Amino acid sequence: MAQATLTVNLGAICDNWRALAARSQSETGAVVKANAYGLGVEQVSQSLAHAGARQFFVAVADEGAALRRALGRGPEIYVFSGHMNGDTATIRDHQLTPLINSIDQMLRHVEALPGQPFGLQLDTGMNRLGMEPSEWSALRDIALAQAPRLVMSHLACADEAHHPMNNHQLQAFREMTEGIEAPRSLAATGGILLGAGYHFDMTRPGIGLYGGLPFAEAKPVIQLHIPVIQTRALEPGETVGYGNTFVAQRPMRIATISAGYADGLLRAMGPRAQLVSGGQYCPVAGRVSMDLIGVDITDLAHEPETLELIGPHQGVDLLADWAGTIGYEVLTSLGARYNRVYLAS
Numbered sequence: 001m002a003q004a005t006l007t008v009n010l011g012a013i014c015d016n017w018r019a020l021a022a023r024s025q026s027e028t029g030a031v032v033k034a035n036a037y038g039l040g041v042e043q044v045s046q047s048l049a050h051a052g053a054r055q056f057f058v059a060v061a062d063e064g065a066a067l068r069r070a071l072g073r074g075p076e077i078y079v080f081s082g083h084m085n086g087d088t089a090t091i092r093d094h095q096l097t098p099l100i101n102s103i104d105q106m107l108r109h110v111e112a113l114p115g116q117p118f119g120l121q122l123d124t125g126m127n128r129l130g131m132e133p134s135e136w137s138a139l140r141d142i143a144l145a146q147a148p149r150l151v152m153s154h155l156a157c158a159d160e161a162h163h164p165m166n167n168h169q170l171q172a173f174r175e176m177t178e179g180i181e182a183p184r185s186l187a188a189t190g191g192i193l194l195g196a197g198y199h200f201d202m203t204r205p206g207i208g209l210y211g212g213l214p215f216a217e218a219k220p221v222i223q224l225h226i227p228v229i230q231t232r233a234l235e236p237g238e239t240v241g242y243g244n245t246f247v248a249q250r251p252m253r254i255a256t257i258s259a260g261y262a263d264g265l266l267r268a269m270g271p272r273a274q275l276v277s278g279g280q281y282c283p284v285a286g287r288v289s290m291d292l293i294g295v296d297i298t299d300l301a302h303e304p305e306t307l308e309l310i311g312p313h314q315g316v317d318l319l320a321d322w323a324g325t326i327g328y329e330v331l332t333s334l335g336a337r338y339n340r341v342y343l344a345s
């Protein structure tokens with residue numbers, strides 16, 4: 001079989017959730033947007049629910065519908081994009097809780113679904129989603145009178161512990177929510193690590209559950225093993241792959257492995273990337289193609305059947321470094337062609 005195997009350790013995800021929960025006194029939710037950061041929303045959310053998570057977050061209403069089918073009734077499902085035009089039936093039929101981002105959304109929600117739960121999203125400086133202070137002062141009393149389930153905002157720089165933006169947003173959030181009774185939430189993974197002052201009533205970790213930075217102590221969650229389709233010997237001067245970018249400087253053995261950028265293995269990783277076999281590192285040789293990658297296995301004493309790209313030796317953040325991106329993008333780029341194996345929690 002030429003299909004690569006992506007192993008997702010659901011137990012490690014639950015352990016990471018518990019470890020983040022243990023860092024705060026507040027309730028710990030779980031962000032499972034984008035198919036649980038590419039790892040499989042059904043399996044991930046069911047495991048987290050089993051571990052005790054009761055509050056889930058997705059980006060758009062359709063994701064909420066899929067999540068409700070996975071979780072059944074009971075857990076709360078918040079939608080960051082709020083109540084968009086066309087979302088009403090989805091929100092109603094799947095009992096979703098939109099996080100209202102504007103006066104327009106608030107009007108839409110109370111007109112279309114009076115009495116249905118909602119939360120409120122405030123902009124404390126990121127200028128991405130949520131009500132700005134002026135809009136908020138106009139709506140505040142009316143909105144709070146309808147008992148929002150949650151009042152939240154999002155930090156722009158929480159992965160940098162000493163960034164002045166963190167305290168700036170914390171003060172803005174405090175001012176905008178002073179004296180309210182509704183539960184409050186400010187911290188995602190980075191915010192949890194900033195300390196108790198940022199935790200309020202609920203935290204919303206995403207990346208930390210999936211083993212990514214800034215939660216450096218996270219347990220690794222995924223492994224990716226890619227089958228070797230062919231190996232060949234090269235004479236000095238022979239080349240590998242598109243564009244002849246790799247030229248053998250010595251007699252070499254090259255393995256061609258069965259995955260590429262169509263599987264989310266970012267082409268930009270290029271020659272910085274390496275794979276692992278039996279604890280030994282094997283550098284990528286030449287460009288990453290759509291479905292194939294050449295790997296220098298000259299120094300291996302054995303003929304590998306598969307090579308490991310992600311695992312205990314190298315995690316998603318190292319791959320991200322090679323490609324000049326972040327672990328979030330490596331995870332959410334993982335493609336649809338993998339044979340996905342779930343290790344039960």
Ligand SMILES: *Cc1c(COP(=O)(O)O)cnc(C)c1O
Nearest residue numbers: 031154188189204205206207208
């Ligand atoms: C994605 C997201 C989160 C989770 O962030 P992580 O950095 O992955 O923990 C939390 N809140 C909001 C509003 C988000 O968009």
